[in-house]
Every structure is written in C-alpha cells, then in structure tokens.
Amino acid sequence: MKIAVASGKGGTGKTTVSVLLYEYLDEYTYVDMDVEEPNGSIFIKPDIVKKEDFNKKIPNINENKCTFCGKCADNCPYNAISIIKNAEKSLFFEDLCMSCGVCSYVCPIEDAIIEEDKKIGVINYGMGFKNSKSIDFIEGVLDIGEPSGVPIINKINKKLTGGEKYILDSPPGTTCPTVATIEKVDYVVLVTEPTPFGINDLELTLEIVEEMDKPHGLVVNKDNEDNDLIEKFLKNHDINILGSIPYDEDFARSYSKGESLLHSSKNIESSVEKIIKNLKKENEEL
C-alpha cells in the first residue's frame, strides 16, 4: 500500500499530514519525495543508518578519439554539447544534461564518449521516532545546483517494495516531480488550505490525479471556518472529504520547533483519528 500526500501549493501542510499519518499508522514508512527541499527529517528525527549516493550519467568526450563530426551535439535534445569542428574542441554543459544517453548512442567512434557517474544527490535511510526496528524513513536529497530531482524520485520509487506500506511526501507543483511521485501509488491524499491560492492549486492537482485515475480524498488544513472557500469548491467538485485539521496555535508552535505533531494538542489527535477512519473506509488494506 502506497499513499501519496500532495497539494500543488507549497506550505499547505503536505509534510505535516505525512508526518501525522506516519506517527499514527504503525507499519508505515515515511518517504520524502520533495527532494529539492526535504523537511520530513526535521520532525521524524531519524537515525540515518545508510546513505546511498545517487549518480547520474554524464558523457566524457575523449578529444583524442573524437573526430568532431558533431553527431552528438546535433542529436542532444537538451543542447548540452557543442562541437567546434574547426578548432577541434568539444564543450559540455553539465547543467543541461539529463543523462538520456543519446550522445554515446549516436557517436560513431568507439569509446570517444564514455558515460561517467556524477553525484547529484543522496538517498538516506533511517529509523524515526516510532522506534521501529527496521528502516521506516527514506528521503531523497538533491544536491544544490542540480536541475532535476526526478531521477532520484524514480530511483526511490523502484526501491519501494510491493508488500510494504509507505507514505510519500510529494513535492509542490503540478508537474513532472509530482507526477513521478504519484505515478505508482494506490491512493492520493490531497491537502489544501482555505485560501484562494490553496484552492487554485488544488484544482490543478486534482486535474492530474483524475487524469491519472488515482483514488483520492481531501484533507483541509488550517481550517478556521472563517470563510466559505472550501464549501464553494465542494459545490463544483465531487471529492471525498477525509477530514480537516483545525488552525491551532499549539500545533503551529510545535511545528515551528519541529516537535511531535500528533500530541501537540487534543484537537489534532481527534482530527487525525477521523482522517484515518475515513481513509480506512476507502482502503481496506490500510
């Protein structure tokens, strides 16, 4: 069973909801897929027991063998290679390279392009505050300056074995990294806040989730019942409400300090209980 927590807009409470579910549901492993800005570890405080470097392949052009025919540059879809025929020079722009492998495939000279590993991030494994005996925390961390975390997300996805239970904390936005995260999950928990930004981005995320045909439900975070934005949204959308998390100052304080979220206030505990109950209604294997 894999559950993704997604929202579109940043700061609506993806990590909060993910950590609460992790805290409440015993057998679940927390997986931080927001590799650009992973924050789950702040709350889960894992003992990291294993670190794996994540590498991407980049071409190394051997100018002694290269005939400067320019085939690699002509075929590179990301314009990451320039060949200057007259000067017999090659230029490689690593930031643009997406490791697709086209250059080495089209190169007519043997060993003129050799693909080498370049570290772009790390995958950490650990045990969080649930005192589990096995790994129940996984996070991807993209190195600063690297353009795309999608390869790390895909790699983590491959590591998540079928029978186990996972909560995937998704990246913000509604594009590639989010799609890569929810691609293989069984259920999506959408999180929003009752603001115009929250609702606008929820609509975008809902579009993807529906298009990908993923079962889903909604959690309203920072619910202060001050306005009718959620009600209005529900009039136009047929979506299952899992529950809401009230705006609560004790909770906000615990969040800001990185303390346990579930026990920060009585209100929160009962809200989470209700969310879990509704989740269970829809997912028997939960």
Add this chain to the structure above:
Amino acid sequence: MSLKQIVVLSGKGGAGKTTLTATLAKLFDSKVIVDTDVDAADMFILMKPKIRKKEKFKGKSVAKINQDYCIKCGKCKELCRFDAINIINDKYKINEYMCDGCNLCEIACPENAINMIPQIVGEWYISETKWGDMVHAKLYPGAENSGNLVTMVKHQAKLIAENKKKNFLLIDGPPGIGCPVNSSLSGAHYAVLVTEPTQSGLHDLKRIQQVSNHFDLDNYLVINKYDINIEMTNKILEFAQDKNMKLIGKIPFDKRIVNAQVNLKTPIDFEENEDLKKQFKEIYNKLINDIERE
C-alpha cells in the same frame, strides 16, 4: 539606470513569496511584474490582470509507437533512461508522463516505428494590471519543461521593460531549488529571500541561499510571521548575518494578511490597515534605497 531584475524566492513553498511580491508590485514605480511560478501560478489572483496577448508554449516532444510497424524487439524499452516504455497487453506503450522527449528510442528503433510528437505544454500571457504590465504563464498540469517556460516569460518581460524604459523586473519565483528556480535567477541582480521562523523555513533558506550565491546575487531577507517563534527568528538572523544577507523586513503573524488574500487583495489594499501599509512600505524603502545606493 539599466534594467535590474529582482527575484523573490523562499525554497519552501507557502512562506509568503506571492503575497510579498504582489504587495511590492503595488509600491514599485517603474517595473514589469513577472510570475515565474508557472507550475502553480497564483499571482494573477491578486493582480487581476487583463490579458492582452496569449501564446501557446511548445515544450518537449513525446514519443509515439506506431503499432503497425512495431516488431516488439524491445530495443526502445531497454535503452530508455526514463522508464517511459512499458509492455501493456503485449504491446510496447509510451508513458507520456515519464517520457522526456530525448529521441533515443526514435533514433534506435530499427523499424522507424517511433515518432516524436511535439506537445503544447502551457501558455504565456502579456497582461495589463492597474499597477503596470505583467507577464505570466500557466503550465498545463502534468507537463514538463517549466524551466524553459520561465525563460520565455522572463524574456517577454525584458522586451517590454526595455521598450517602455522600465527600471525593474519584479519577479515572483518558484519554490524549490531546481531548474525553474535556476531559470528565474539567471540574469537576475537581486534576490529577496522570504522565510518563516520554523525549522523547515530555516532549512530551506539555507539551501536557497546557496543557490542564489551560485548566481552571485545580492541577497535580501524578509522574515514572515517572525513572532510565531522568536527563538527561531533569532537563529535565522544569525544565519543571515553570517551570510551577509541584508534584513529588510520582519512581518508579524497577522490574520488581516490571510484575510486580504481571501478577499483577493493584498494587505495594503485596505484603508484601515494603515500599520501594515507602513510596514510593507518600509520593506520597499529599505530595498529600493539599498539598490539605489549601489
């Protein structure tokens, strides 16, 4: 004065980038307003732009397998680095979400059964607002290439600014530290980093500060909701001093700021918010004075 680009960033989403940018946009004199958070563009909600020009944006192509020619040799699946090719009902199929449009399968297919189909992934707009010209965009949900769309949006904004002799591009940045952020920072002069006094806020500020340094920008700092955790605010201030970031504002947690957004407005749009107006004006003054001094 030559055109200067100011980018508002935070790393962490929800820290207050858009609210601050929209508010500054109403205070700045000579600028073009730019929203580069094309994945989840929200600034239009506060600026209510009237769209004057709208263009489709062509992104990457996506591979398509012609089943009539496919001999099921499996070469494409074996070579694809993006896990975009699956066997479904004994047929090789492209997963359009995963396909990066790199062409490798098309090049490698021995039967020429694969074609690359260009995709329209979004649109960009040149608009008028009460506070000046605005360039913004919308990436269709699930699409890719947001970095390229960001570059396009900035390019259009620059053309307008040069044409109308404006002094500033005021840019609302995307969250994160990846490709769209790099595109928003490329060619920029100043970064305004917005954070909140939470562990996550500081963690992400540290990462975005490194990205900004990579581009050799002057960094300004705004701490939003600074009074929800004074201890953390002090930690952020220490970090800022250590990294030579200039503090230009501390905004208190104030329900009126949330309420303004609920009413599709910025905090300074209300007569009665005199004190908030003063605070935002001060942020603006500090920023503009420092820029002009240089």
